[in-house]
Amino acid sequence: GIQVEQSPPDLILQEGANSTLRCNFSDSVNNLQWFHQNPWGQLINLFYIPSGTKQNGRLSATTVATERYSLLYISSSQTTDSGVYFCAVGKVVYNQGGKLIFGQGTELSVKP
Amino acid sequence: DVKVTQSSRYLVKRTGEKVFLECVQDMDHENMFWYRQDPGLGLRLIYFSYDVKMKEKGDIPEGYSVSREKKERFSLILESTSTNQTSMYLCASSLTLAGVQYTGELFFGEGSRLTVL
Structure with a gap:
């Protein structure tokens, strides 16, 4: 099956700093999503980005599908950005949605 | 807003008991x-x-079963719980979205x- 590797596993930032999280995957995919899990356990979808670049406020993501990696950029970090960031990849099969394989996550802690 | 609701936030059970976890979504997914x-x-x-009454095993199906009788509801059943x-x-x-693009954006x-x- 597809292997997903995220780096770094842990990251501590001072508020206001920028960071880049990386997701490498072992096979071609047509579905890639980034999620944020807050300290209460809720997983929120940040980006659906099988290729290209997207931006949403202070967050942006880029996926280079041909080279099998994706990057999540967090600029001007805030304490509310703390939590675990997951990358998930998969192949979408017609009419079957397609299951996602999750990476192990990057645990981010933003200090005030 | 997208809404996925799970029936119980916290449960404590004894080994061997049956557990029924229910999930309801209001997005017609x-x-x-x-x-x-x-x-x-x-x-x-x-x-x-991926459809009513359809189910597919994932990576760790052992010890679990599921039920999808209605489109909005997907239940997970643990017939006889164990500590693991x-x-x-x-x-x-x-x-x-069939015929247009395949989205699969996941909501938890x-x-x-x-x-x-």
Whole structure:
């Protein structure tokens, strides 16, 4: 099956700093999503980005599908950005949605 | 707003008891999923369903069964719980747009934390 590797596993930032999280995957995919899990356990979808670049406020993501990696950029970090960031990849099969394989996550802690 | 609701946030059960976890989505999504999350192991797929009465095994289906009688509802059943089923259980749903593009953007519920004693 597809292997997903995220780096770094842990990251501590001072508020206001920028960071880049990386997701490498072992096979071609047509579905890639980034999620944020807050300290209460809720997983929120940040980006659906099988290729290209997207931006949403202070967050942006880029996926280079041909080279099998994706990057999540967090600029001007805030304490509310703390939590675990997951990358998930998969192949979408017609009419079957397609299951996602999750990476192990990057645990981010933003200090005030 | 997208809404995925899980029936119980916290449960404590004894070994051998039956557990029924229910998940309801209000977005008319075709696909629904059950994951479990454990420290050091990440999220692992138990079962998924891409249509009413359809189900597919995920990566760790042993000890679990599912039911999808209505489009909006996907239930996870633990017939006889064991201590190694202590975990956080997460339900998710997604939409697939046939003939246009395949989206599969996943929306999660708040999770059900199960402790088996």
